[in-house]
Amino acid sequence: MDFKLTEEQQMLQDTAARLVRDAYSFETREKLAKSELGFSAEFWAQLGELGLTAVPFGEEAGGFGGGGVETMLIMTELGRGLCLEPYLHSVIYAGGLLEQLGNAEQQALLADVASAQLQLAVAFEEAQSHYHLNDVQTRAEAVAGGWKLSGRKAVVIGGHSAGKILVSARTSGADRDEAGISLFLVDPNSAGVSRRSYPNVDGPKACDLFLDGVLVGAEQLLGEVGQALPALRYQQGRAIAAQCAEALGSMQAACDLTLDYLKTRKQFGVPIGKFQALQHRMVDMRTELEQATSMAILAACVADEADSVERSLTLANAKFISVRAARYIAEESIQLHGGIGMTWEYVLGHHAKRLVMLSHQFGDDDHHLQAYSKLMDVA
Structure with missing residues (x-):
């Protein structure tokens, strides 16, 4: 089997490698890890300017239509440089969810994600969940015009600085039921939302997300009710x-x-x-x-x-x-x-x-x- 890269893939790899090599010395990383943001806003913007944050998205969303191999080339170089930016959680995981489940209006946000103007995060873990995506105790109660969210999410990587957070919450069923889990696009500055930020042992920052009767509109639901798992x-x-x-x-x-x-x-x-x-x-x-x-x-x-x-x-x-x-x-x-x-x-x-x-x-x-x-x- 031929594992040789195409010319375009080789150029992508060289671009990512050169950017990390030139901008991300170990000394720079240590300073960034101690900063309030926890990563480099300038480096994040450079990822967007070079189109690296747009690679995984379809052309209709302002991306380049790259696949898993293209993503692998970028992530390998970011791993080599121990980069602190939440590329995986914002672009790949959260961006992928938004592209898969979002309606036309919600997917319009992908243009800002692809250009690194908007950072996303995914709040899917809870204190008791231990790798089980279906173990969700955060609740979403239907109210007039939308939903009311209550609960706590743990270790939201990049959540301390995200402009929007995708939150999994149970709209029906028991705590570990497969059905009944929905996904909501939450503004972290909304009333009832609070975050406790902290650095992880390996450098990147995360937060615990607290939801105390947070009201979200019906338009902030991603996909069908109870079908997000x-x-x-x-x-x-x-x-x-x-x-x-x-x-x-x-x-x-x-x-x-x-x-x-x-x-x-x-x-x-x-x-x-x-x-x-x-x-x-x-x-x-x-x-x-x-x-x-x-x-x-x-x-x-x-x-x-x-x-x-x-x-x-x-x-x-x-x-x-x-x-x-x-x-x-x-x-x-x-x-x-x-x-x-x-x-x-x-x-x-x-x-x-x-x-x-x-x-x-x-x-x-x-x-x-x-x-x-x-x-x-x-x-």
């Missing part, structure tokens, strides 16, 4: 494929840093990379990286396909292998570096933290192994 799962599948690509970029950077260290760090008068035991461990890291690369490519190829058991199996498999590889490479990189690998001033430790956190977003390896097993029974 299939779209949430489908778009999370696209986000998982993109996340595998982001982890791949971070793993590549960790392997490169480790190899450079083995070539330069000397012991007994020779580079430690001369020691056969360390060479074997480096080979094992590269083997894990190659497996993760193959699965990231496969996930990218199926990400935009119609929903099916085969697609779900592939994405669960990709996330499982990526998580295992990410954890192994993070741990081995630190071990081969020694103490310096854990220092705050050295970039490797930040890659390790990012890889561990990516391993838990959208489901850890145990969750996806169980999902894969259940899907095998269905297949």
